[in-house]
Amino acid sequence: MNTPRPLALLGGTFDPVHFGHLRAAWEAAEQLDAEVHLLPANVPPHRPQPAVDAAGRVELLRLALAGQERLRLDTRELQRAGPSYTVDTLYELRAEIGPQRPLVLLLGMDAFAALASWNRWLQLFELAHIAVMDRPGPAPAFPAELQAQVAARRAGLDGDWRGHGAGRVLFLDVTALEISATAVRGQLAAGLSPRYLVPDAVLGEIQRRGWYRGGSGAGD
């Protein structure tokens, strides 16, 4: 029987989506030979609430993803009220795709380092593999309980993870792009333009809607 193609998920606040997200997701799709879904959080847990509401962040994602088929949008978390816990989303997806198809949760290094604080975090390993993507900046320390999971579950890209639905931890080497949504919002609030940090269509829509603006407006 053929091994089913992995389904990989990049969850995020995407406030707004930028080239750091898009390039990392693209390279993960190629390295894992996976279908990749971008999954905007309705109510992101563990952080201040976004500057733009979920519908607006989805609109920007649609513009960013237009014209290609490899990265797709999954808006399922918008259907749930309350904090968008990833474990609930993975249970839902696992029920849809069955036990065998590899499901891969994509996380930037910063998000992975905080994994032990997530809701029912150990259940994540029962539901999906986790692929950690490097992110520029000082390498964050892993708490001991996360280190123990990595030691028990670490697998190479060429290893046997494709033969399992869940449970391995992989590390992906992706092009380091030092872009964050915080920096993009900061530029807009200061009246500067984040051109070339976000897709043109995303920047155009942000400017048209007047989102993330401080006193002086975006600068181009």
Ligand SMILES: Nc1ncnc2c1ncn2[C@@H]1O[C@H](COP(=O)(O)OP(=O)(O)OP(=O)(O)O)[C@@H](O)[C@H]1O
């Ligand atoms: N430049 C990047 N390179 C690799 N991964 C990234 C990059 N930016 C974001 N990610 C990852 O994408 C996921 C969603 O990130 P998120 O939407 O919070 O973006 P962010 O830029 O970190 O936002 P903020 O600055 O508002 O915290 C996380 O797993 C994060 O680690």
Ligand SMILES: O=C(O)c1ccc[n+]([C@@H]2O[C@H](COP(=O)([O-])O)[C@@H](O)[C@H]2O)c1
């Ligand atoms: O499930 C949790 O407890 C949890 C805690 C923090 C973050 N997450 C998810 O991690 C993804 C990235 O989160 P963020 O805050 O870095 O945008 C996004 O899909 C969040 O819903 C999930």
